[in-house]
Amino acid sequence: MSTGRTGREAWQDTLDDLEQRRRRTRAMGGDERLAKHHGKGKLDARARIDRLVDEGTFREIGTLVGGEIAADGIVVGSGAINGTPVMVGAEDFTTLAGSIGPGGNSKRYRIAELALRDRIPLVMLLEGAGFRPTGGHYGRTPTDLLSQARCSGKVPTVAAILGPSAGHGALVAPVCDFRIMSNQGAIFTAGPPVVKESTGEEITKEELGGPGVALASGVVHNLGEDDETVIDDVKRYLSYFPPSAWSYPQQLTPDETCAPRPTPELLDIVSRDNKRVYDIRKVLDVVFDRPDWFEVQPKFGRAIVCALAHLGGHPVAVVANQPQVLAGSIDADAADKASHFIMVADSFHLPIVFLADNPGMLPGSRSERSGVLRAGARMFAAQTAATTLKLQVTLRKAYGFGSMVMAILGFDNQSATYAFPGATMGAMSAAALSRATHAEDDLSAVLRDAELQASYRSAENLGFDELIDPRETRDALLAGLQRGLFSRQAAAEPVSRTVILP
Structure with missing residues (x-):
């Protein structure tokens, strides 16, 4: 039924609905979970991206994926680091522990696909629980690791482990060229509860895959004190590389x-x-x-x-x-x-x-x-x-x-x-x-x-x-x-x- 409104007025209800949905997504896991996350001295997923990319350059992809599950637990999109375009994904631990659902899996695949297609670096900021135990079956849904593996040797790939990273999500890191972890990071095939159930071994996440273990095994290359230090080191690492294997490293302005x-x-x-x-x-x-x-x-x-x-x-x-x-x-x-x-x-x-x-x-x-x-x-x-x-x-x-x-x-x-x-x-x-x-x-x-x-x-x-x-x-x-x-x-x-x- 016509409302009688024309031009911009006719758009208002639709745009208000879009903005409401966006606000719900940007709220991530909600005020309580965000406060708990920040209380541990960590940046949230969106703040991590803001720290990584040049101000005002981030353009999100798949904002509404997941419906009521904000961004389906992972924020992805494009931005620029010192003027060079990059694709970036940041797992949101405040939303279902950053676990991977069907929509999030597709988003991960998409940004790796775009990184290779556009010949630009791919950066993954990890803190998640692996595939979500939904009881469903992903069937022939393309997995992100396939598209990420195709990036190898073609575009620089970097993983930053900024909290516990388990299961399938943890596999993202070893596939990358460069892996760096914060002091609060941990990476393992399965977390302590699964280890206890499978083997009877009682172990903390730090003992299982904390910085000491990950550095000694060579799974992780470098260590940073906190989120800010790690993200700054990611930017510094990429500054030495060209955007892709189809270009040469850039010389600094001579001094x-x-x-x-x-x-x-x-x-x-x-x-x-x-x-x-x-x-x-x-x-x-x-x-x-x-x-x-x-x-x-x-x-x-x-x-x-x-x-x-x-x-x-x-x-x-x-x-x-x-x-x-x-x-x-x-x-x-x-x-x-x-x-x-x-x-x-x-x-x-x-x-x-x-x-x-x-x-x-x-x-x-x-x-x-x-x-x-x-x-x-x-x-x-x-x-x-x-x-x-x-x-x-x-x-x-x-x-x-x-x-x-x-x-x-x-x-x-x-x-x-x-x-x-x-x-x-x-x-x-x-x-x-x-x-x-x-x-x-x-x-x-x-x-x-x-x-x-x-x-x-x-x-x-x-x-x-x-x-x-x-x-x-x-x-x-x-x-x-x-x-x-x-x-x-x-x-x-x-x-x-x-x-x-x-």
């Missing part, structure tokens, strides 16, 4: 920090005595543009440091041995960490800088039981298959297979290879070889002298592009990088992988 400069500080940091330890992080502070580089997985596989940095304003990935841990020997955890990091960097065309200083793969029965050879082979496969620019410096020593995984082979598609004078190398150290062969003192001295001359003999046969004074390290790497970047004379494309990782 004085990007300019060439000598690095005399390395003479004091890197001891000429191979047995003296030092912190490789101090080398990174000196060599790269600024000492605010971003370390990935600092608490796992600590014998290798993986970091994102800038060199001459260009984003680069850094893989560096850490002499402070196991004398730089590469164990299984370090190799696994590095291989994943290398593949992510390669997928998004970040040049990789290798800084080698290790006595080889970690020997011993415990190391062998951990699968060090498999992990080392995986790292070698990742680095030798990498198609991005590779720059390598041997600082003091590189022995055996440990040298190969650190890209020491001069004709393995490196853009530049360097070594400090006196760097020692070979199948194993002279001391180890002497003990292994029961060499007499005079033979041991010969072996040691040969080891000390190894860098010069290698240079005579172009084993390295150049032996460099440590004070030339930054400038040599910068020159190699700037030259190598000229190879980008065609549009970027996703990496086609044919290697099967061990």
Whole structure:
């Protein structure tokens, strides 16, 4: 029946109804649940998105999905981070514990599908209980993990675990390139009640999948104190990456920090005595543009440091041995960490800088039981298959297979290879070889002298592009990088992988 109203007046009832439905959705789990959530020092799902994206850029998708269940427990949409479009999903723990219903599942699928279609990053903010126990069957409803898996290597994917994350929802994190957790986060296949019912084990969520467990297992890469810190680190991580594998990382606007400069500080940091330890992080502070580089997985596989940095304003990935841990020997955890990091960097065309200083793969029965050879082979496969620019410096020593995984082979598609004078190398150290062969003192001295001359003999046969004074390290790497970047004379494309990782 006609109301007699025309123009804008005729729209009023319809628009009022829409606004009422939107307000109900934006109320999430209601004032009481929101107050309880905020009382734990957490941001709610919508506040998390506001913290993540540039002000005023968030456009929600599927606001009315779920009907009476606000947004069906997950807020999704598009926004921008420092001007770059992104797709984002935030589980709403105040609404049915952020559990996944049919509508929420479709929303999750949709944003991953759009991220790949539009070639922009995907960020998931997790705090949820997994699939909702409705008793129904999802049938052929497409699962979000399918569309997210298709994003792998095509667009950057990041997961932030900001509370308990269980079941299917927890699987979102390991599929992502980068995973970061807050101190209140926990991630597990099933929560404590299910564990108690299934196995009889009584355990807290912190003991099951809290930060200590998740970091030690390698399921999570980094830890942040609270929601704000974690979200800020997500933004910082993405700042090093292009929007997708169809584009190259963006150079910063050049300033004085990007300019060439000598690095005399390395003479004091890197001891000429191979047995003296030092912190490789101090080398990174000196060599790269600024000492605010971003370390990935600092608490796992600590014998290798993986970091994102800038060199001459260009984003680069850094893989560096850490002499402070196991004398730089590469164990299984370090190799696994590095291989994943290398593949992510390669997928998004970040040049990789290798800084080698290790006595080889970690020997011993415990190391062998951990699968060090498999992990080392995986790292070698990742680095030798990498198609991005590779720059390598041997600082003091590189022995055996440990040298190969650190890209020491001069004709393995490196853009530049360097070594400090006196760097020692070979199948194993002279001391180890002497003990292994029961060499007499005079033979041991010969072996040691040969080891000390190894860098010069290698240079005579172009084993390295150049032996460099440590004070030339930054400038040599910068020159190699700037030259190598000229190879980008065609549009970027996703990496086609044919290697099967061990």
